[in-house]
Amino acid sequence: xxxxxxxxxxxxxxxxxxxxxxxxxxxxxxxxxxxxxxxxxxxxxxxxxxxxxxxxxxxxxxxxxxxxxxxxxxxxxxxxxxxxxxxxxxxxxxxxxxxxxxxxxxxxxxxxxxxxxxxxxxxxxxxxxxxxxxxxxxxxxxxxxxxxxxxxxxxxxxxxxxxxxxxxxxxxxxxxxxxxxxxxxxxxxxxxxxxxxxxxxxxxxxxxxxxxxxxxxxxxxxxxxxxxxxxxxxxxxxxxxxxxxxxxxxxxxxxxxxxxxxxxxxxxxxxxxxxxxxxxxxxxxxxxxxxxxxxxxxxxxxxxxxxxxxxxxxxxxxxxxxxxxxxxxxxxxxxxxxxxxxxxxxxxxxxxxxxxxxxxxxxxxxxxxxxxxxxxxxxxxxxxxxxxxxxxxxxxxxxxxxxxxxxxxxxxxxxxxxxxxxxxxxxxxxxxxxxxxxxxxxxxxxxxxxxxxxxxxxxxxxxxxxxxxxxxxxxxxxxxxxxxxxxxxxxxxxxxxxxxxxxxxxxxxxxxxxxxxxxxxxxxxxxxxxxxxxxxxxxxxxxxxxxxxxxxxxxxxxxxxxxxxxxxxxxxxxxxxxxxxxxxxxxxxxxxxxxxxxxxxxxxxxxxxxxxxxxxxxxxxxxxxxxxxxxxxxxxxxxxxxxxxxxxxxxxxxxxxxxxxxxxxxxxxxxxxxxxxxxxxxxxxxxxxxxxxxxxxxxxxxxxxxxxxxxxxxxxxxx
Amino acid sequence: xxxxxxxxxxxxxxxxxxxxxxxxxxxxxxxxxxxxxxxxxxxxxxxxxxxxxxxxxxxxxxxxxxxxxxxxxxxxxxxxxxxxxxxxxxxxxxxxxxxxxxxxxxxxxxxxxxxxxxxxxxxxxxxxxxxxxxxxxxxxxxxxxxxxxxxxxxxxxxxxxxxxxxxxxxxxxxxxxxxxxxxxxxxxxxxxxxxxxxxxxxxxxxxxxxxxxx
Numbered sequence: 001x002x003x004x005x006x007x008x009x010x011x012x013x014x015x016x017x018x019x020x021x022x023x024x025x026x027x028x029x030x031x032x033x034x035x036x037x038x039x040x041x042x043x044x045x046x047x048x049x050x051x052x053x054x055x056x057x058x059x060x061x062x063x064x065x066x067x068x069x070x071x072x073x074x075x076x077x078x079x080x081x082x083x084x085x086x087x088x089x090x091x092x093x094x095x096x097x098x099x100x101x102x103x104x105x106x107x108x109x110x111x112x113x114x115x116x117x118x119x120x121x122x123x124x125x126x127x128x129x130x131x132x133x134x135x136x137x138x139x140x141x142x143x144x145x146x147x148x149x150x151x152x153x154x155x156x157x158x159x160x161x162x163x164x165x166x167x168x169x170x171x172x173x174x175x176x177x178x179x180x181x182x183x184x185x186x187x188x189x190x191x192x193x194x195x196x197x198x199x200x201x202x203x204x205x206x207x208x209x210x211x212x213x214x215x216x217x218x219x220x221x222x223x224x225x226x227x228x229x230x231x232x233x234x235x236x237x238x239x240x241x242x243x244x245x246x247x248x249x250x251x252x253x254x255x256x257x258x259x260x261x262x263x264x265x266x267x268x269x270x271x272x273x274x275x276x277x278x279x280x281x282x283x284x285x286x287x288x289x290x291x292x293x294x295x296x297x298x299x300x301x302x303x304x305x306x307x308x309x310x311x312x313x314x315x316x317x318x319x320x321x322x323x324x325x326x327x328x329x330x331x332x333x334x335x336x337x338x339x340x341x342x343x344x345x346x347x348x349x350x351x352x353x354x355x356x357x358x359x360x361x362x363x364x365x366x367x368x369x370x371x372x373x374x375x376x377x378x379x380x381x382x383x384x385x386x387x388x389x390x391x392x393x394x395x396x397x398x399x400x401x402x403x404x405x406x407x408x409x410x411x412x413x414x415x416x417x418x419x420x421x422x423x424x425x426x427x428x429x430x431x432x433x434x435x436x437x438x439x440x441x442x443x444x445x446x447x448x449x450x451x452x453x454x455x456x457x458x459x460x461x462x463x464x465x466x467x468x469x470x471x472x473x474x475x476x477x478x479x480x481x482x483x484x485x486x487x488x489x490x491x492x493x494x495x496x497x498x499x500x501x502x503x504x505x506x507x508x509x510x511x512x513x514x515x516x517x518x519x520x521x522x523x524x525x526x527x528x529x530x531x532x533x534x535x536x537x538x539x540x541x542x543x544x545x546x547x548x549x550x551x552x553x554x555x556x557x558x559x560x561x562x563x564x565x566x567x568x569x570x571x572x573x574x575x576x577x578x579x580x581x582x583x584x585x586x587x588x589x590x591x592x593x594x595x596x597x598x599x600x601x602x603x604x605x606x607x608x609x610x611x612x613x614x615x616x617x618x619x620x621x622x623x624x625x626x627x628x629x630x631x632x633x634x635x636x637x638x639x640x641x642x643x644x645x646x647x648x649x650x651x652x653x654x655x656x657x658x659x660x661x662x663x664x665x666x667x668x669x670x671x672x673x674x675x676x677x678x679x680x681x682x683x684x685x686x687x688x689x690x691x692x693x694x695x696x697x698x699x700x701x702x703x704x705x706x707x708x709x710x711x712x713x714x715x716x717x718x719x
Numbered sequence: 720x721x722x723x724x725x726x727x728x729x730x731x732x733x734x735x736x737x738x739x740x741x742x743x744x745x746x747x748x749x750x751x752x753x754x755x756x757x758x759x760x761x762x763x764x765x766x767x768x769x770x771x772x773x774x775x776x777x778x779x780x781x782x783x784x785x786x787x788x789x790x791x792x793x794x795x796x797x798x799x800x801x802x803x804x805x806x807x808x809x810x811x812x813x814x815x816x817x818x819x820x821x822x823x824x825x826x827x828x829x830x831x832x833x834x835x836x837x838x839x840x841x842x843x844x845x846x847x848x849x850x851x852x853x854x855x856x857x858x859x860x861x862x863x864x865x866x867x868x869x870x871x872x873x874x875x876x877x878x879x880x881x882x883x884x885x886x887x888x889x890x891x892x893x894x895x896x897x898x899x900x901x902x903x904x905x906x907x908x909x910x911x912x913x914x915x916x917x918x919x920x921x922x923x924x925x926x927x928x929x930x931x932x933x
Contacts, residue, residue: 037762040769047747047777051769053762073772075809232856514845565844605844610886654886
């Protein structure tokens with residue numbers, strides 16, 4: 001019984017002891033000394049604590065003579081702890097400072113050259129959905145990007161031309177892995193499209209210069225497309241279009257999803273119905289099959305697979321200047337496959353690892369006036385990267401890449417063939433340093449080696465961004481870029497070295513509440529460009545003796561706020577591009593680089609009509625060309641280019657979309673240049689033919705139906 | 720005998736202590752929940768949310784304190800003139816780890832969808848397309864996880880109602896769901912006593928929706 005008495009006494013003593021309480025006070029502030037309201041002050045190991053008020057003040061009753069630990073927590077700030085030794089007198093802690101955490105969301109990002117489209121990023125220029133709903137784009141990613149500043153529309157080519165550079169200067173990547181032959185094969189002066197469907201991607205990163213050391217072999221620009229993660233639901237998507245149709249079936253669970261798609265297009269019925277300016281013998285026909293699979297791994301990893309194969313053909317007559325006949329018959333067949341797989345995982349210790357492999361295979365067969373030539377290209381890209389966040393101030397991204405590339409040309413008539421094989425290896429490392437959340441510096445370098453030319457080179461890159469005010473920032477980017485010449489030149493002379501470019505870009509970005517304004521000015525210096533004697537199709541005496549430059553500025557304004565249900569953007573770009581390369585003898589403005597480029601895109605949602613109506617305008621000041629009847633090179637310019645496109649998307653039911661679009665609705669006869677006969681006629685005059693559009697207008701009608709248990713799902717949910 | 724008494728005493732103390740720990744948690748939760756139900760100002764919101772988070776930190780195995788912390792933020796974002804996106808973002812950050820701990824918990828899944836619904840409501844024009852599908856999917860998942868969760872069905876009904884309005888379709892489907900939700904709330908009410916700390920909210924919104932169907 002003695003024991004019980006002892007226990008009771010102890011218990012009472014303890015109680016008495018506990019009843020003595022003292023006051024603890026303090027004031028929460030941030031780095032600048034501004035009061036912080038809402039900080040959670042936690043008495044560790046208990047449910048007790050308090051919250052700082054609007055003046056940052058707090059007070060808390062604690063037990064006398066007891067040593068305690070206090071934790072101070074608030075979202076967006078680094079937590080801190082304080083140990084307080086037991087005492088009998090009231091405690092005044094004074095000012096307690098919390099330091100704001102630097103996160104991707106609240107810190108400055110480099111916007112020089114960069115135009116992102118994603119759901120995650122703050123400095124988003126275009127969302128994935130915008131690409132599909134841009135009237136002039138007709139569902140083509142690259143066409144949608146041609147409404148952004150820094151690009152120029154080259155209507156007889158269709159590829160992406162950035163800031164006075166040619167189309168080969170743009171590197172295209174899917175999930176960081178290079179895509180070989182990303183555009184469909186086409187005949188001269190017949191525009192092409194990107195092979196990949198925008199539905200595959202959750203975001204794009206388009207850079208018009210000064211980009212990260214992660215990317216190389218692109219003198220002007222990179223376009224990086226990121227595939228979607230695991231799909232939300234099992235569904236079937238059916239599309240019926242004026243030019244073909246297709247079906248896609250997606251099977252999904254929480255952990256993984258897989259989709260199979262097949263599409264067939266045939267322009268024949270359409271081209272029979274609508275008069276064409278091109279002289280088609282057989283309209284373009286194509287078939288593609290695609291599989292995309294995503295698997296979530298335990299603890300946050302993801303594995304993705306994308307495989308696509310397609311076959312296309314077309315046959316057309318191309319008239320020759322000075323001849324009355326139908327011209328040359330060009331017969332073109334293409335097969336293409338792209339397979340890639342990648343794995344990515346973020347570990348809790350701050351490391352993020354990525355590994356991927358991609359294979360592109362392209363086979364073209366050209367038959368021109370009875371001569372049959374096969375061109376085949378294989379590209380394997382292996383890549384690993386590691387990202388480490390050392391703290392919220394310093395992070396690093398490094399990687400190692402290998403490319404295996406083979407290119408072969410076979411003349412089937414003569415049974416002659418030639419080829420080259422290349423192995424390139426790259427290492428890059430790039431470091432981000434946040435001095436504070438308003439100022440960051442990124443520095444890095446890319447080291448490359450080519451086995452074929454037996455050369456090693458290094459490309460330093462540097463950029464910085466400074467936040468001027470809450471809504472605006474300036475950034476600066478500079479770097480060196482190397483790119484090996486295009487395949488059809490390298491095959492002629494294997495010793496051709498890298499071409500080089502230097503970029504310097506200054507960017508201002510303002511974005512606030514649905515409005516974005518962006519201004520950018522740039523200088524680009526080219527050196528060691530490929531130069532040759534003769535014509536583009538039969539070059540002789542190839543060398544790296546070319547050089548050039550491009551300078552100018554871009555303006556971009558987007559507003560989703562001022563007018564209800566209305567979104568519009570305006571782009572203007574001025575570029576002065578001059579280069580002595582390819583067949584050009586002197587430094588002249590290339591035929592694909594108009595000086596002034598302007599575009600407007602407008603979208604308006606009309607709720608009562610359940611419709612989105614869109615319009616876009618694209619203009620430039622004309623394409624230069626050389627008229628051999630006059631003195632000098634690039635001595636003439638075409639009329640300005642203008643095209644107005646309209647579109648109407650009708651959603652009668654949540655799972656049904658009807659889309660109608662017309663390109664160049666005014667039917668303006670745009671000319672992209674002239675081709676001249678090799679020899680003058682008897683009167684000494686060189687006859688010519690204009691390079692024209694395939695038809696005055698292009699009409700598109702599509703019906704997109706989604707079949708799923710969830711009746712609200714539609715095509716757009718895929719984006 | 721002495722030895723026996725001592726063991727018994729110790730055993731009793733152990734039980735009492737264990738009970739005490741349990742009931743302290745429950746008491747603290749009950750106190751916080753009633754504080755949550757009487758929030759009047761934005762400052763109250765911070766106090767109540769922080770209170771829940773303190774309980775969450777001291778009882779790391781429980782999901783309810785974090786759940787209520789997030790719920791406090793969501794409801795306040797709908798109710799007060801605050802930076803709504805910031806509130807929804809914080810709610811999302813909070814539930815992240817309980818989502819990982821209990822991926823099959825219908826209440827947490829439904830709350831996740833509720834946050835998306837909130838984010839959607841801030842800018843329906845530009846976010847609708849992306850978030851409506853995701854929110855519907857989460858409500859569907861929450862219903863699959865527990866058919867008797869009235870909040871999952873009621874939130875789904877609200878989402879469906881919004882979609883039907885947008886597409887100009889009839890509200891029949893959402894009205895039907897709202898009525899089912901009300902039945903579920905009725906069944907849930909039978910279980911509620913003074914010690915019940917599991918989620919019970921959401922009946923008023925379901926009633927409002929059902930009323931607008933009449």
